[in-house]
Amino acid sequence: MNRREKIYKEALALFNKHGYDNTSTSKIAEALHISKAGLYHYISSKQHLLFLIHEDYMKKHFIPILEGAEKFSDPEKRITYFIQNYATLLSQDASARVLIHETRRLEPRYRKEIKRVWRRAFHLIRDSLTEMQASKKGKKLNSAFSAFAVIGMVSWTFYWFDYARKGAGKELSETFSEIFLRGFLKGSD
Amino acid sequence: MNRREKIYKEALALFNKHGYDNTSTSKIAEALHISKAGLYHYISSKQHLLFLIHEDYMKKHFIPILEGAEKFSDPEKRITYFIQNYATLLSQDASARVLIHETRRLEPRYRKEIKRVWRRAFHLIRDSLTEMQASKKGKKLNSAFSAFAVIGMVSWTFYWFDYARKGAGKELSETFSEIFLRGFLKGSD
Numbered sequence: 001m002n003r004r005e006k007i008y009k010e011a012l013a014l015f016n017k018h019g020y021d022n023t024s025t026s027k028i029a030e031a032l033h034i035s036k037a038g039l040y041h042y043i044s045s046k047q048h049l050l051f052l053i054h055e056d057y058m059k060k061h062f063i064p065i066l067e068g069a070e071k072f073s074d075p076e077k078r079i080t081y082f083i084q085n086y087a088t089l090l091s092q093d094a095s096a097r098v099l100i101h102e103t104r105r106l107e108p109r110y111r112k113e114i115k116r117v118w119r120r121a122f123h124l125i126r127d128s129l130t131e132m133q134a135s136k137k138g139k140k141l142n143s144a145f146s147a148f149a150v151i152g153m154v155s156w157t158f159y160w161f162d163y164a165r166k167g168a169g170k171e172l173s174e175t176f177s178e179i180f181l182r183g184f185l186k187g188s189d
Numbered sequence: 190m191n192r193r194e195k196i197y198k199e200a201l202a203l204f205n206k207h208g209y210d211n212t213s214t215s216k217i218a219e220a221l222h223i224s225k226a227g228l229y230h231y232i233s234s235k236q237h238l239l240f241l242i243h244e245d246y247m248k249k250h251f252i253p254i255l256e257g258a259e260k261f262s263d264p265e266k267r268i269t270y271f272i273q274n275y276a277t278l279l280s281q282d283a284s285a286r287v288l289i290h291e292t293r294r295l296e297p298r299y300r301k302e303i304k305r306v307w308r309r310a311f312h313l314i315r316d317s318l319t320e321m322q323a324s325k326k327g328k329k330l331n332s333a334f335s336a337f338a339v340i341g342m343v344s345w346t347f348y349w350f351d352y353a354r355k356g357a358g359k360e361l362s363e364t365f366s367e368i369f370l371r372g373f374l375k376g377s378d
Contacts, residue, residue, distance in 0.1 A: 019293075101290070104208075145357075145364040148349050149342045156341025168334075175334040183372025 007032060007042055008053045015098045020050065020105070051110040054099045058117050061089055066121055075128035076137070076181065082125065083154055083180060084173040090157040091169030097158040125150050129184065139186055150180050196221060196231055197242045204287045209239065209294070240299040243288045247306050250278055255310055264317035265326070265370065271314065272343055272369060273362040279346040280358030286347040314339050318373065328375055339369050 001009070010031050014023045025046050029039040043049040065085045072078040090096055103114055126147040132138030154176055161172075190198070199220050203212045214235050218228040232238040254274040261267040279285055292303055315336040321327030343365055350361075 139367070141364050141367060142360055145361050146368060148345065149365055149368050152345025152348070153338045153342040155348075156337065156345055159341070159344075160337050171331055172334050175330045176338060178328070178330060179335060179338050179372035180368060181372070183368035183370070 004042055005056075007039065007049075008056050011049055012053050012057070012095055012098075015050075015053075015102075016094055020098060020102045025049070047106060047110075050102055051106050051113070054103070054106075054110075054114055057095060057099060058114070061093075062086075062121075063117065065089065066117075066124055069124060075131040076185070078128045079125060079150065080177050080181065082121070083150060083177040087154050087157065087173035087176050088169045090154065091161055091172050092166055094158060094161075094163050096155070100155065100158065121151065122147055132185070137186060138184055141184065146184055153180060193231055194245075196228065196238075197245050200238055201242050201246070201284055201287075204239075204242075204291075205283055209287060209291045214238070236295060236299075239291055240295050240302070243292070243295075243299075243303055246284060246288060247303070250282075251275075251310075252306065254278065255306075255313055258313060264320040265374070267317045268314060268339070269366050269370065271310070272339060272366040276343050276346065276362035276365050277358045279343065280350055280361050281355055283347060283350075283352050285344070289344065289347065310340065311336055321374070326375060327373055330373065335373055342369065 007028070011023070011028045014028060014031060025039055025043075026036055028049075029036045032039065043052065065082060068085065069078045069082040072081060103111060106114070122144075126143050129138055129143040129146050133140060133143065157172070162168075196217070200212070200217045203217060203220060214228055214232075215225055217238075218225045221228065232241065254271060257274065258267045258271040261270060292300060295303070311333075315332050318327055318332040318335050322329060322332065346361070351357075
C-alpha cells in the first residue's frame with residue numbers, strides 16, 4: 001500500500017469511527033505519524049480528502065460491481081448480480097454510511113463526479129428493467145421508480161444493519177433480490 | 190397556528206432551503222421577526238429545536254400513518270396502507286431529507302425518542318409479514334430484512350425524488366406497494 005492509500009484508509013477508518021465533523025486533519029495526520037504539512041502534500045482540504053476517499057472507494061468497490069453486472073446479456077441476471085453484490089458490499093463494510101451521508105457537503109464539481117457514477121448505476125438498472133418489459137417478462141411499472149426502488153432497498157442497509165452480524169450478508173442479498181425480482185417480473189414466484 | 194408552531198414551520202422551511210448547518214438561530218429569529226431571546230424562550234438550543242421539529246413532524250405526519258395502518262386486521266392491507274401513505278408523504282414534502290439526515294446529530298436522549306417511533310414502524314411491518322407467513326401467504330424470507338426492504342425502498346425517495354413533480358406521488362406509491370407485496374407474497378402477480 002503506498003502512502004496515498006494509507007492516508008485514505010486511515011482517514012476513512014477515523015471518519016467511520018468518529019464521524020466526519022469530529023475528525024480533524026490534525027487527528028488524521030497524528031494517526032498516520034506524519035506532519036499536517038505532510039498530509040497537505042496529498043490533499044488540498046479535508047473536504048478534498050473526503051472526495052478523494054469517496055472516489056477511490058467507488059473505483060475499488062462500486063464500479064467493479066457495475067462492470068461485473070454489465071457483462072451479463074440477460075437483464076434479470078444483470079440486476080440480480082447488482083443487487084447481491086451491492087448488498088454484500090454494504091453488509092461487509094459500513095463506509096457507505098459516512099460516504100453517502102457526507103456527499104452533500106462536497107463542492108459541486110466533486111459531487112458531480114459522484115453523481116456520474118450513480119447515474120451509471122441507475123441507467124444499468126433502468127435499462128435492464130425496460131429490456132425485461134420489452135420481452136414481456138417485466139410488469140408495466142414505471143421503470144425509473146422501480147430502479148430507485150432497487151437502489152433504495154439496498155442502499156438503506158447502512159442505516160440499520162448490525163455490522164457485528166456480517167455473516168448475514170448472504171441472506172440479506174438473497175432476500176433483496178428475491179423480493180425485487182419476483183415483485184417486478186410477471187406471474188412467477 | 191400558535192407561536193410555537195410558527196417557529197417550527199419557519200425553522201423547518203429554512204433548514205430545508207439552506208441546510209441545518211447553514212441556518213443559525215439568529216437567522217431563524219430574524220425570519221420570525223422576533224428577538225433571539227424571544228426564540229430561546231421556546232427552545233434551549235438549535236439542536237433542541239431540531240428535535241422539537243422532528244418530534245412535531247412525526248406526530249403530525251408519520252404516527253397517523255402507523256395508526257391508520259394498525260386499524261386494518263388484514264396484514265396485507267396494513268402494509269399496503271403503510272407503503273402508500275408513507276410514499277405519498279415523501280413525495281409531497283422534502284422535510285424527511287433534512288430530518289432523517291440530521292438525526293444522528295441529536296443528543297442520545299432525543300435520538301432515542303425518534304428511534305422509538307421507527308421501532309414501532311418496524312414492528313408493525315415485521316409482524317404483518319410474519320402473520321402473512323403464518324397463513325402461508327408470505328414467502329419464508331427473513332422477516333426483519335424484508336421489513337427493512339420496505340422501509341428502505343420508500344425512505345430512499347428523499348434522496349432522488351424531483352419535488353417539482355409532486356403529481357407523480359400516486360404512481361410512486363403504487364409502484365412500491367406492487368413490487369414489495371408481489372415480491373413477498375407467494376405465487377401471485
